[in-house]
Amino acid sequence: MRPLKQHKGIVAPMDRANVDTDLIIPKQFLKSIKRTGFGPNLFDAARYLDEGQPDQDCSERPLNPDFVLNQPRYKNASVLLARRNFGCGSSREHAPWALDDYGFRVIIAPSFADIFYNNCFKNGLLPIVLDEQVVDQLFGECEASEGYELAVDLENKSVVTPSGESFSFEVDDFRRHCLLNGLDDIGVTLENAELIKQYEDARRQSAPWLFH
Amino acid sequence: MAGKTLYDKLWDDHLVKQRDDGSALIYIDRHLLHEVTSPQAFEGLRLAGRKPWRLDANLATPDHNVPTTDRNLGIDGIVDPVSRIQVETLDNNCDEFGILEFKIKDQRQGIVHVIGPEQGVTLPGMSIVCGDSHTSTHGAFGTLAHGIGTSEVEHVLATQCLVQQKMRNMLVRVDGTLAPGVTGKDVVLAIIGKIGTAGGTGCAIEFGGEAIRELSMEGRMTICNMAIEAGARVGMVAVDDTTINYVRGRPFSPSGESWDRAVEHWRTLHSDADAVFDKVVVLDAADIGPQVTWGTSPEMVTGIDGQVPDPANEADPIKREGIVRALKYMGLTANMPISDIRLDRVFIGSCTNSRIEDLREAAAVVKGRTVSPTLKQAMVVPGSGLVKAQAEQEGLDRIFLEAGLEWRDPGCSMCLAMNADKLGQGEHCASTSNRNFEGRQGFGGRSHLVSPAMAAAAAIAGHFTDVRELIH
Ligand code: SF4
Numbered sequence: 001m002r003p004l005k006q007h008k009g010i011v012a013p014m015d016r017a018n019v020d021t022d023l024i025i026p027k028q029f030l031k032s033i034k035r036t037g038f039g040p041n042l043f044d045a046a047r048y049l050d051e052g053q054p055d056q057d058c059s060e061r062p063l064n065p066d067f068v069l070n071q072p073r074y075k076n077a078s079v080l081l082a083r084r085n086f087g088c089g090s091s092r093e094h095a096p097w098a099l100d101d102y103g104f105r106v107i108i109a110p111s112f113a114d115i116f117y118n119n120c121f122k123n124g125l126l127p128i129v130l131d132e133q134v135v136d137q138l139f140g141e142c143e144a145s146e147g148y149e150l151a152v153d154l155e156n157k158s159v160v161t162p163s164g165e166s167f168s169f170e171v172d173d174f175r176r177h178c179l180l181n182g183l184d185d186i187g188v189t190l191e192n193a194e195l196i197k198q199y200e201d202a203r204r205q206s207a208p209w210l211f212h
Numbered sequence: 213m214a215g216k217t218l219y220d221k222l223w224d225d226h227l228v229k230q231r232d233d234g235s236a237l238i239y240i241d242r243h244l245l246h247e248v249t250s251p252q253a254f255e256g257l258r259l260a261g262r263k264p265w266r267l268d269a270n271l272a273t274p275d276h277n278v279p280t281t282d283r284n285l286g287i288d289g290i291v292d293p294v295s296r297i298q299v300e301t302l303d304n305n306c307d308e309f310g311i312l313e314f315k316i317k318d319q320r321q322g323i324v325h326v327i328g329p330e331q332g333v334t335l336p337g338m339s340i341v342c343g344d345s346h347t348s349t350h351g352a353f354g355t356l357a358h359g360i361g362t363s364e365v366e367h368v369l370a371t372q373c374l375v376q377q378k379m380r381n382m383l384v385r386v387d388g389t390l391a392p393g394v395t396g397k398d399v400v401l402a403i404i405g406k407i408g409t410a411g412g413t414g415c416a417i418e419f420g421g422e423a424i425r426e427l428s429m430e431g432r433m434t435i436c437n438m439a440i441e442a443g444a445r446v447g448m449v450a451v452d453d454t455t456i457n458y459v460r461g462r463p464f465s466p467s468g469e470s471w472d473r474a475v476e477h478w479r480t481l482h483s484d485a486d487a488v489f490d491k492v493v494v495l496d497a498a499d500i501g502p503q504v505t506w507g508t509s510p511e512m513v514t515g516i517d518g519q520v521p522d523p524a525n526e527a528d529p530i531k532r533e534g535i536v537r538a539l540k541y542m543g544l545t546a547n548m549p550i551s552d553i554r555l556d557r558v559f560i561g562s563c564t565n566s567r568i569e570d571l572r573e574a575a576a577v578v579k580g581r582t583v584s585p586t587l588k589q590a591m592v593v594p595g596s597g598l599v600k601a602q603a604e605q606e607g608l609d610r611i612f613l614e615a616g617l618e619w620r621d622p623g624c625s626m627c628l629a630m631n632a633d634k635l636g637q638g639e640h641c642a643s644t645s646n647r648n649f650e651g652r653q654g655f656g657g658r659s660h661l662v663s664p665a666m667a668a669a670a671a672i673a674g675h676f677t678d679v680r681e682l683i684h
Contacts, residue, residue, distance in 0.1 A: 173233035209466035
């Protein structure tokens, strides 16, 4: 996994609550058996005016001019600013894959759905929870000034605005450690292979009906 | 010291290692797989040269992409080549790694959350995961069950464990007795309406109280299924006689002496009387009537005698904006009665409501009646091949067909429309599934979540109507 220590980038404001994973990547794109290539279909139903199909060339499709990511000022955004309960719904990891493939590295919201939050860390994306008032303030600043950037430092757990104002955020140590170092957590777990075997043997004795 | 909750007990029982940083390694007893969220996980295993840790913990089936007609054609019946490749990929992966799979033509095939309990592959006290958020369904059996992403599917295949943070304990208690015509689906929609789609975020919800205890396993599964729609990855119900009677005699259930030992353990799977929950929500069953969602989030719900809300009455600006957006998408106007919403299609199915009891409830409503000619389609999609067979044995298929509903082959179908069953743009659908998100059931489609009985009543009337008036 690609590590993430610090990141500075253009912010795109996604001003709606309860953005679900069906909206992030609609179901017709889940038929792919690959992990990559979902970027052009990120937010497909909101981003284009027609109904997208897998393997279609998206460069010719009619864009929805009202959709935030289609506005030239947010073209190279890599930080997504969002509202409450971002990523709710399906467990599809295609959602973080699509955000990543599009070019996002950081998502900031007042709250995230649990499974989505977890899936982000597995893919080198950093979801950051900030207070609702702070998020409100960032929305205001972002919409007011073109080219608005935020600087994120995972080591120090901080988000810094262009004016130098800094907000700290919480993230649990294990996830932070894995993301800072780009660790594959299967490898980390397998360091405990002996312990897992011991647990399993004991379980085979105490609950034999769980084994065939 | 306070007693333990059911979740505490299940957590402690599966703890392999507690780390200092608060994360823990949790052992997984059962892993269910389907074609959509597994291909990249198998590919990851292959690339890393890893093998599954424990084959007998896994069960796979294709469900999302399968057609609901012409099942005898097997994979050749899948018209969309991209869907076909995904199902073939699951078959190939299961064959290559040696994982048990109920393939498309197997009578035991069905929606993964229907077949686990049906086969006794889901047993009380287990930890169960699947690359699917509705894995919470299995919590109805007093299991620790939740959805995971594809990276975690790979992690479980390779290590039989997951790295987890313990969640908070939440109790949702429903006191009193439900009125006739009011079902588990109405209860869970009412709960989501009350606590919101993020109400259970970070929590494991235990559903308790008299109304839950009186529900069948099917009803409890419907409720746990939608725990995720309340933001909670885990929903649970304590084990009791209803649970144990359901599990008895199923193909993968223990028998003989092993059964007795298992039951002795299962009887301990409830929260202690002095257990303390971080959050408690109480509802009165008497206040719950048949529910209908009007918007694009499951929390946008009201009773059948209610109205579409007026955004002008909402104080919270983010919520108000959400209502305006939803009404526009749904093509509804503020303050219109729910019973005025006219329907184009009716879908009875999905892992929420496609079990035998659901089909019986729907059949009881349509029996001797006819589907409204204003509908384009009303379809019934059983949750598994075995549910289908049982329904046919009971003659439910005849009742549906005579009333003018279609009787299909098992799968996810129009719940998320990855196969050929979808809504057209702007069409309203009474659906027994679990998500009414924009485009969920088809591009531009408008979904209204209801119980099977309410969907059946809507099919007859052509618009939403109070099923309690049809069952007297
Ligand atoms: S029936 Fe619907 S919610 Fe259930 S597993 Fe299938 S697609 Fe998911």
